[in-house]
Amino acid sequence: MNWSVYIILCSDDSLYTGITTDVPRRFTQHANRQGAKYFRGRHPKQLLYVEHNHNxxxxxxxxxxxxxxSRMEKWQLIQSGATQPASDSEKLPQDGEKNDF
Known part of the structure; x- marks a missing residue:
């Protein structure tokens, strides 16, 4: 199975890192406060970074x-643009946009 590592910007401006086999599905779960307890007090704003092709x-x-x-090092990684979502199906809504997943 093809696993991905992702970083999400949260409503409190924190950065959440996780792994999944389906980034859009997992983002939706976070938005619906399912799964990670981290999202019980905040919500995901934007998918910032994805690395594909992991086991x-x-x-x-x-x-x-x-x-x-560190937070600074994470931002450097994000800004490096080393990997971005691979397909339009992984382009997730920005804060305030409708989520049609």
Missing amino acids: RSSASRRESMIKKL
Whole structure:
């Protein structure tokens, strides 16, 4: 299975990092406050970064590495533009836009 590592900008301007096999589905789950407890007090605003083509193990390792980065280092990673959503189906709505997933 093809796993992805992603970073989401949250309503409190924090950065959330996670892994999934389906980024749009997982973003919708976060928006609906299903799954990660992190989103019980905040909501996702924007998908900022995605790395594709991981297996479960490499995705977990990469997630752990990213979570250990400082906020500044995470922003540098995001701004590097190394990887972006691969398809239009992964372009998620911005804050205030309708989510049709």
